[in-house]
Amino acid sequence: MRKSTPLLPFILVTSLFFMWGFANNMTDTLLAAFRRIMSMSDFQTSWIQLAFYGSYFCLALPAAIFIKRFTYKAGILLGLGMFITGGLLFYPASNTMVYGHFLGALFILAGGLSVLETTANPYIIAMGDEETGTRRLNLAQSFNPIGSISGVVISKFFILSHLNHAGADERAMMTDQELTLIRSQELNAMMGPYVGVALFLLLVWLIIAFTRMPKASDPGSGVNVKGSIGRLLRNSRYTSGVIAQFFYVGAQIGVWSFTIRYVMLELGTNEQQSSSYYIAALIVFTLLRFVFTGLMKYFSPRNLLSIAALLAIILTAGVITLSGYPAVIALVAISACMSLMFPTIYGVSVRGLGEDTKIGASGLIMAILGGAVLTAVQGQVSDLTGSIKLAFIVPLICFVMIFLYGFFGSFNIFRRQAVE
Numbered sequence: 001m002r003k004s005t006p007l008l009p010f011i012l013v014t015s016l017f018f019m020w021g022f023a024n025n026m027t028d029t030l031l032a033a034f035r036r037i038m039s040m041s042d043f044q045t046s047w048i049q050l051a052f053y054g055s056y057f058c059l060a061l062p063a064a065i066f067i068k069r070f071t072y073k074a075g076i077l078l079g080l081g082m083f084i085t086g087g088l089l090f091y092p093a094s095n096t097m098v099y100g101h102f103l104g105a106l107f108i109l110a111g112g113l114s115v116l117e118t119t120a121n122p123y124i125i126a127m128g129d130e131e132t133g134t135r136r137l138n139l140a141q142s143f144n145p146i147g148s149i150s151g152v153v154i155s156k157f158f159i160l161s162h163l164n165h166a167g168a169d170e171r172a173m174m175t176d177q178e179l180t181l182i183r184s185q186e187l188n189a190m191m192g193p194y195v196g197v198a199l200f201l202l203l204v205w206l207i208i209a210f211t212r213m214p215k216a217s218d219p220g221s222g223v224n225v226k227g228s229i230g231r232l233l234r235n236s237r238y239t240s241g242v243i244a245q246f247f248y249v250g251a252q253i254g255v256w257s258f259t260i261r262y263v264m265l266e267l268g269t270n271e272q273q274s275s276s277y278y279i280a281a282l283i284v285f286t287l288l289r290f291v292f293t294g295l296m297k298y299f300s301p302r303n304l305l306s307i308a309a310l311l312a313i314i315l316t317a318g319v320i321t322l323s324g325y326p327a328v329i330a331l332v333a334i335s336a337c338m339s340l341m342f343p344t345i346y347g348v349s350v351r352g353l354g355e356d357t358k359i360g361a362s363g364l365i366m367a368i369l370g371g372a373v374l375t376a377v378q379g380q381v382s383d384l385t386g387s388i389k390l391a392f393i394v395p396l397i398c399f400v401m402i403f404l405y406g407f408f409g410s411f412n413i414f415r416r417q418a419v420e
Helices: 007-035 045-069 072-088 090-096 099-126 130-141 143-158 167-170 175-207 225-231 236-257 259-267 271-295 301-321 324-338 341-352 355-385 390-408
Strands: none
Touching: 007 045, 007 072, 007 099, 007 130, 007 143, 045 072, 045 099, 045 355, 072 090, 072 099, 072 167, 072 324, 090 099, 090 175, 099 130, 099 301, 099 355, 130 143, 130 271, 130 301, 130 341, 143 175, 143 301, 167 225, 225 236, 225 355, 225 390, 236 301, 236 355, 236 390, 259 271, 259 301, 259 324, 271 324, 301 324, 301 341, 301 390, 324 341, 341 355, 341 390, 355 390
């Protein structure tokens, strides 16, 4: 008997995919904002990424233990609660104007996102037949890049547009009173969107709290983290999925982080003009995720993953070797290939995990750390070679790893597992 998917709970949980996409990309602008507001170095602003991805890494496993002990609904309410708390803490941080206070607020906010992702991804898969779980997750994940686009647009008009044009040298010549006034205005502009989102999510929290949600518990009972981790480590398909997810997130963040700089170099444009190509990449990413979701009715997710990864390898090679508009078009087109990768790797990796699904989900969310590690490696390659084009060898290697995972179903090709 086929298991039907409850519509309202599915819609509510899917809305969360939009919200963490919104928060992810809105937070990306903080690096540029704090560099100007506080006259910081790149290393100092990089603590924003460390706080964000570090929180994702630290909170994923505790989140899995929490939802395994209680319910998916409890995990969603906890994650939303932390998201709301972190957003609201931007208000006192804007008053104290202390960088560390913003990092603390961001750590709590990102911790909430980690709990939400650890909870919502397996919950969506559990809301129906397991064989259609990957397609269902791709549909829910399709709303994530819509949130990403919204976050970029909101930050452009409500944060970046309110930054004073005075640079570090000009600010160094200001009196303490003048500098404090300017920083106060800029930080208040930054605080507004975060507090506004937090207040909106408070309403979402209340709706979910009073809505009857499917329990969708694991077949087993109790919390045996050691036993689950042991079984997961012996599952080469799952461990390979975690590795593939690490490389995917590293490729995605690396490609998007350096898009504006790459376009500026190839087309001779400024930051504002180049950002249009970044938005175009997000739009392509969004549209193709819906397309791939539809194609999964006719093709296996793993075959689509292999094809997309192969195309990404070819396009990334074009980014490295081509110049001008052809190179920029290749760069934007990579996002089309990336659109199905995260949910597909996730869905293939957790299929058949049974009582270990929730702990397994945390490992796949912890793999998001690749976004910090591999992007830093890509930046280092750029610094050492003096070429942002050559730095794209890092995402190229990442896509090769994803292709191998999609084609073989496991990096242990001598013990190939069936994953269809």
